[in-house]
Each structure stands twice: as structure tokens, then as C-alpha cells.
Amino acid sequence: MKRLHPAWLVAAVAFVALVGAAGFRATPGVMLHPLHEEFGWSLGTISLAVSINLLLFGLTAPFAAALMERFGIRRVVAYALLLVSAGSGLTVFMRHSWELIALWGVLVGLGTGSMALAFVATVTGRWFVQRRGLVTGVLTAGGAAGQLVFLPLLAVLVEDHGWRTAALTVAGAALLVVPLVLWRLRDHPAELGVAAYGATAVESAPVVTTGAARRALGALRTASRTPAFWLLAGGFAICGATTNGLIGTHFIPAAHDHGMAEPTAASLLALVGLFDIAGTIASGWLTDRMDSRVLLGWYYALRGLSLLVLPVLFAATVRPSMLVFILFYGLDWVATVPPTVALCREYFGASGPVVFGWVFASHQIGAAIAATSTGLLRDRLGNYDLAWYIAGGLSISAAALSLLLFRTRRPAAAPTPLVVPA
Template sequence: AMGQLVFLPFMAWLVKMDGWRTATLALCVFYAAAVVLVVLFIRNRPSDVGLRPFGAAPDSPIAAPPAPQGNLFLAPFEALAVAVRKPVFWVLAFSFFVCGASTNGLVQMHLIPMCGDYLIPATAAAGTLALMGGFNFVGTVASGWLTDRFNPRILLMIYYGLRGLSLFYLTSTGFDSTSLLLFAVFYGLDWIATVPPTVKLAADAFGPARATLVFGWIFAAHQLGAGFAAYGAGFVRTELGSYSLAFQAAGILCIIASLAFISGSRRRPEAAAAAA
């Protein structure tokens, strides 16, 4: 989110001033720097740096890292074999497919060229995406707070429903500055807000031992959705000369994803996960 806020205007300016090759080279430099920082400073567990997990009692012992068990290469596939037997996995995978399609694949890839159809400069359109990144940070933190206190199914039902409505709203505007500002603020708040409740439902359904592996597969569906929408929206724009149908189709998908969480939304999260 913050990277989107910081880098998008800069990258748009760099493309405008010196072309896409220079911008791509700059991205490669940033990626290489990120790899170095991860290797130097990121650890797997709090115990690796002598800390207790967040929320643990101050006098609790610092647990030693668990010894690896089983084949590390087969573990993700074993987790997938368990996950596909539960309907909750397919609901979460489908909803995250829609999440990826409506964010990374559609808005992140095609909002700038869509703005170009309305004669909005690329740098200004990139500023709109950057604004989304700032509000994305706020929305994600707020969603984590809400997930700790409310049924995550209800939250996801609301998030996807409002996201779908906002896409319909965008296509009904004339892309004036006020409309784009309202869309950027709202869509930014909703961008990654779906992650905390999705992770919570995965953890409730599959337990802490498998939750991260299962969420990896759920996130793979997110990337598939992003690829689908990136290609599909471009195809629609090429064939029809407008992005409107692509954005409206994404809105319909979001509404369907919202409806998928109606079942069990009135139950407590623990009971819903147990039933799944």
C-alpha cells in the first residue's frame, strides 16, 4: 500500500520523461535492494530474535523453533489435498479470485489507460492510484481491528458488496476530479481489507499448522484472478473501444462473491468454521 503511494507517481513520471525501459530498470534496482533487506533483517519467528509472540504473556517462556517435519516440498500439496475437501476453501478461493480480478488485474492495470480514454494525463491517473495506496493502508489496519471483533464472513460480505457497487459507480461517472477522488478514497479503503477476515476464516477452518499453507493456495487464486482480469479487460477495450463492460463485469463478480458469504454470516465465526 505504501509502496503504491510512494512509487506510482515517481514511476509514471519516469516513464513520461525517459520511457518504460528506464522505469523497468529502476524497478529491478528496487527489487534487488528489497532482497538484500529481507536477507539481512527478516526472520521467520519472534523466537529467532529472542522475542515472544505478539499477545503472549510477559512471563511465558520463549519457545524454541519447531523442528521441520515431513517433506517441505510436499507439505503445500498435502495441505491442498486436505483443503479441497472443505467447502470453505472453495468459497475463499473464489472470493480471492474475484479480489485479485477487481484490484490487481483490473484497477491497478487498467485504471490509468481508462483515464486516458477520458483525456486524463497518465501522471494524474497514477496519482489517483497512489491515493488509493494511502487509504489502502488505513483500510487494511481498520479491517484487522474489525476482524478481531466481528464475524469475518459478515465483513467479507460487506467488503465485496461495496466494492462491486463502487465499480458500477465509477462507470456511471464522467471521470471528473470529484468522482475520481471519491472512488479512490473508497476503493483504497476496500483494496486489501479482504485479507484479514480471509486469513481468519482460513485459520479457523484449517488450524494454525496448515493455515499459512492453505492461504498460499487461496492467494494463488488471487493471482489467477488478476491475470484473468488483466487480459480480459484489455481484450474488452480492444474489441469494444471501452472499459465500461469490463468494470461492470467485475462489479457483478464482486456482488456474487459477497453473496457467497451469506451462508453462516449470522453465526459466530467459530461455529461457522467448525461447520465448514
Template sequence: MRVLPRFHYAWVVTAVTFVALLAAASVRAAPGIFITPLEGEFGWDRASISFAVAISLITFGLGGPIGGTLVDRVGPRRALLGGLGVIALGLYLLLSLRDLWQLYLLWGILIGIGTGIASQVTGATVAHRWFRSHRGLVIGAFGAATSAGQLIFVPSMMALTVSDGWRAGLTLMIVACVAVAVPVLLFMRDRPQDVGARPYGEGATVSAAERADDARGTPLATAIRTRDFWLLAGSFFICGYTSNGLVGTHLIPHALEHGFTAVTSATAVGLMGAMNIVGTLASGWLTDRYDNRKLLAAYYGFRALSLALLPLISEVQWLYAFAFLYGLDWIATVPPTANLTATIFGRASLGQLYGWIFFSHMTGAAIAAYAGGYFHTVLGDYHLMFISAAIFGFIAVSLALRIEGTGRMMARPVAELAEPAPV
């Protein structure tokens, strides 16, 4: 009789992490919905509101290394609970929004840090702790959580905002963050050893090479003196500029100004999220099998082409076509970037180093978010910003192809990172 394989707790941890990242991602998708209502209620101009989004993206990026450090020190369970708690608190306080400085403080700083902690940096560390095989696929699944958040929550938030106001949309996100904190509290575990298990895909014995690979790490001071670190950070800066910052913040306002209805615009974002689930999962599968540098180059080139065509779109079917194609590589860059970071610098320092590379991503996003609002105020449209994003996309192709992708000589066992070398 055939014996069924024993269910591994790593999949429970994966599911819990997925829903936590999904809830946090739904919050990050909100600015595109709330920009126009805030303009109408308070009379603030778009550049001022976009500045709050830019601050939030910077602090979101800072939340990456904070979250990576927290995961390394207190574990992903406490890090995720802390991040979700900060998000829920910031959203609750926003219900009483009256002044612009409150938007900067609450959305810009508090919610930015909270969503940064409950982000892909924590997810990447969870994947590398719990999985010996299929790491790229799991990181892809966590990236898909961002898309699932858009797919599930953006149409609902838009419908509530249209019918009952933007505070109703905020309330939906508060409920989501509190709800997903429950399975994190009950079922999340920090390491396989906490449930008496080995990482998924690990055999009964671990080779010396595998143990050495797990122990490799690179100090931040050493990493920032390497070309590969800055190539990864530079290409991820462009990723943020061309995704969260520009499209994530300004696509819905752009579509509304070009005659598309609120429902059509939100549906396009939902479609983009649905295709990103497909694209990110596929990227994770490809990351485990093919040259990560070439994958990144292909993703950035494809994204640049789609953004170059966006200013020309004026009909519903073409807006949906853009959402379909662009959505395929919205977060597809995450699995190969995280995997390259671990491969080059060592898994022991993945949380910290990928956190700072992620900060570069969100710096690019913050610049694009504010610049989009500023140049819209000056020029009256987003065309210049979309063209600049296409140009940056092609630059990222060159950066990705120049990554060496080895770097094993620079990484050292964790014990060596904490102890001075003998004299």
C-alpha cells in the same frame, strides 16, 4: 519508578517484512504505467501486452503456495531474499526487451514467481509466527505495504517514464528491490526463538489450548473437500478479478483514454494507495474484533458499488473520489481471509492453504487482466469489464456470508499430518 516495557524484536521483523513487501508490490503496480509506452515503442496491441500481465498474475499466484512452502521449510528470511533476487534479475533482463516472447518469459514467469514469493502469503505466516495478539492488525499492515508501494513508487515511475522512458521506471524498481534486500539479510529472523523471545503477546506460560491451537493443521487433500475452502477461494478469486487484475492493470489506460493526463491518472492511483493504507490497517483492527465473514461481505459489497459507477466518471474530482472510496477496501479483504483460513484449518497449515487460496485470487486477476485487454481491443473501452466486476462483487457478498468459520474438528496436530494413524 515506572519500568518501561521491553522492546520486542517482533516489531523489527514486522518493519523489515513491510519494506520487502512494499518493494515487491511496487513491481506489481507497474503494468498500468508501461502498457501505453510498450504499445508506442513496439507496436504490440493491448491484448498481447495484457496476456503477459495475465501470465504474470497466474505465476504470481503460484508463487503464493511456493512461498508458503518455502517459509514452512527454510523460513521467511531466505524466502524473502529469494523472491527479491528473482524480481531484480527479471527486471534487469527486461531492460534489453526486444521481442514479445521475452515479455512473456521475463515479466510473465520470472517476475511473477518472484513477486508471488515476496507476497502477502509470506507476510501472513510471519504474523502468525511472531504474534500471539494483534495478528489481524499486523496482517493489515502487510497488506498496507501494497498500498504504500503504489503511493511511493507509482507517481515516481510515471514521472520517469514520461520524462526518460519506461526503462528508467524499471531501473527505479531494480534499485528498490536491491536496497530492501539489505535489511532483510541483516535483521530478518525466522522465529522468536532465534532471538530468545516468545511471540509478542504470549505470557510466561502457554496453556495447553494455545499449544494445541498452534499445532492444528489440515492437509491440503482434506481441505479441498470442504465447502469453506472453496467459499474462501471463490470469494478471493473475485477479489483478484476486481482489484489487481482489472483496476490495477487497466485503470490508468482507461483514465488516459477518457481525457485525464498521465500525472492525474498516476495521482489517482497514488491516492487509492494512500486510502488503502488506512482501509487495510482498519480492516486488520476490525478482524481482531468482529465477525470476519460479515466484514468480507461488507467489503465486497462496497467495492461492487464503486465499480458500477466507474464507467460514468469523466471529471477529475470524481476520479479522485472513486480512488478515495475504492482505495479504502482494495486490500481490506486480506486480513479476514487469512484469519478465517487460520481459524478454520489451523495455523500450522496456513502457509500452504492460504497460498492456494491466494493462487485462486491471482487466477481471477489474470482472467480480468487479459479479458480487459481483449474486450478493449474488440469493443474499444472497458465498460463491460467494469460492470462484470460489479456483478461479481455482489456474488462475493453471498459467498462470504455462507462460510461457516469454525472447522476446528477437521484440523489435526502437525505430528498427525506427517504420521499415519495406527491400525
């Protein structure tokens, strides 16, 4: 009987860690109105805390990728899960809006940012030569789908037992994953004396002597001199604005505005998560076989068209047209990640995971801007219609940015990591 390659076990543990961390990422959508009703905070104020969370979620990623190079994946992920658990659990004691910003925004933002998509790029870059695109798709789907699949449970907990019970449930879920990470997650194939999946020889694990901050900032300095980086970052910023920032944060309140019950709206977002699994895995499979620039162009263009029709789909009950939107948006939710990771690897070589961390930071900057600006638009206009139209136009422009990458197909010189043989 053929022995299972340990890379698949590492990928499985990474998948569980991403799902565990995703629980807290699901809470803002179901807790906006309960927090508003209990504390009287405006949606704009609550959205600000979400925006800071999204911003730090992205800005932490490149530094976390560099920390994983320096101190190992296992240690960084374990500490990150503890931060998520602490931040979620301590929210039950808050009384003021600044505490919401400190816990939701800062503490949990740092924890979840350490397990962002740069973590996925690091795992696949170290452990896989073959099937990289497919595994990237599976792990990405785990993080995104885990966030959305938690929603129905959290919505029921909020409605039946209050938002504090939901926050404690998420804290416990993140905490339970820590022992598994410490037990089974491995930093490099060389630890087990095996080659990466699809490789022919065992490579020694590099010992990085450069500080994490210097490594991350150095990769950014080199990458930012290339047009490809700005095209990728610009498109991914729009991706973040139209997923986490807009749909992930404001879909449930928008549906509530039209008379839909919050558990029902949460269930729709959970369906997005389920369809996202299929869409992102398929995107990973396609990334192994097609030009990633073409894939990104299609993904962004189709997303933009769907957002332009969303305002007329909301109603007090779930109509077939809304289910079609949920199916389509789920397939497209984070399908952009596998081709973007592949392009970072193509253009920036060994520094691809760290550079992708910066590209992902732009994703979260876009999400943070969208979360706050959409909340402010809703406070000012009384509805979300303009936000959907703006997001649709931006998505179509992201498709254009992706196709402009054809002008920069020649890979840029990759910054050389400072390593010595183990």
C-alpha cells in the same frame, strides 16, 4: 524503559521488503501504452504477460509458504528480491514479446509470489499471538500501498526518461532491500530466545521434514475437501479480478481513453494506495473484534456498487465524484485480506498460512483472467464499460459467498504438519 519486542522489528523489516517488491507490481499500468507504441504489441499481448505474472504471483505463494517453513523466511525473501531485481532490470534488453512474457510474466511472477500475502500470514502466525489482525492489516497495506504509491514516480520517469529508466529504478529499489532482510529478518522467535508477541512461553522452532511441494499439495488436498475453502477461494478470486486484474492493470489506460494524462491517472491510483493504508489497518483492527464473515460480506458488496457507477465518472479532468470513488475504493482495496487470513487460521489451524497461500492463488487466478479478458474486451469494443459492469456484479456475488460461510462455522480439521522438536 520497556524494551521493544523483536516481533515489531521483524514486522518492520517485512513491511520494507513488501514495499520494495511492490515497485515492479506498479509498472504494468504505466507501461502498457509505451510498450504498445515502441514495439507495436497489442494491449491483449501485453496484458497476457501481466496475466502470467499475476498467475505465478498467486501459484507461487503456497509453495513459498512451505519453503519458509522448511528453509526459513529470511533466505526465501532474500532470493525473491533478487529475482524481482533481475527480472525488472533485464527488461531493458528485450526486443520480442516472448521476452516480455518470460521476464514480466515468469521471473518477476516467481519473485513477487514468494513475498505474497502468504508471507504476511507466515510472519504474523509465527511472531504474533496478540494483534495478529492489526499487524496483518499493516503488512498487507504496505505491499498494496507500496505498489500504488510508486506509480506517480514511475509515470514521471516513463514520460520524461522512458520506460527503461523506470524499470531500472524498480530493479535498484528491490536490490537495496536485500541487505536489510539478511541483517534483521528472523525466522522464528526461538532464534532470539523470546516468546511470540502476546505469548506466555518460548516455543521451540519446529523442524519440518516434509518437502515443500508435498507440504503445500497436502494442505491443498485436505482443505479442498471442505466447503469453507471453496467459498473463501471463490470470493478471493473475485477480489483479485476487481483489484490487481482490473483496476491495477487497466485503470490508467481507461482514464487515458477519456483524455486524462497518464501521470494524473497514476496519481489517482497512488491515492488509492494511501487510502488503502488506512482501510486495511482499520480492517485488521476490526478483524480482531468482529466476525470476519460479516466484514467480507460488507467489503465485497460495497466494492460491487462502486464499480457499477465507475464508467460515468471518467473524464479528461479529475472531478469530485472520481475523488470520492478513489477514496472509497482505496479504503476497500485489500481490506479483505485480514479477515480472510483470520478465517484460514480458524478453519485450518496450523496449516492456515499454507492454505491461505492457495486461497491467494485463487486471487491471482482471478486477477490474471481479468487482466487478459479486459484487455481483449478493450481491443474488441474500444472501451472498458462492459468490464466495469461485469466486475461490479461479480463483487456482489462474492458478498453472497462470504455470507454462506456462516453455514460452515464449525472449524474443519487441520492437517497436522510433520515436525519434530528442534
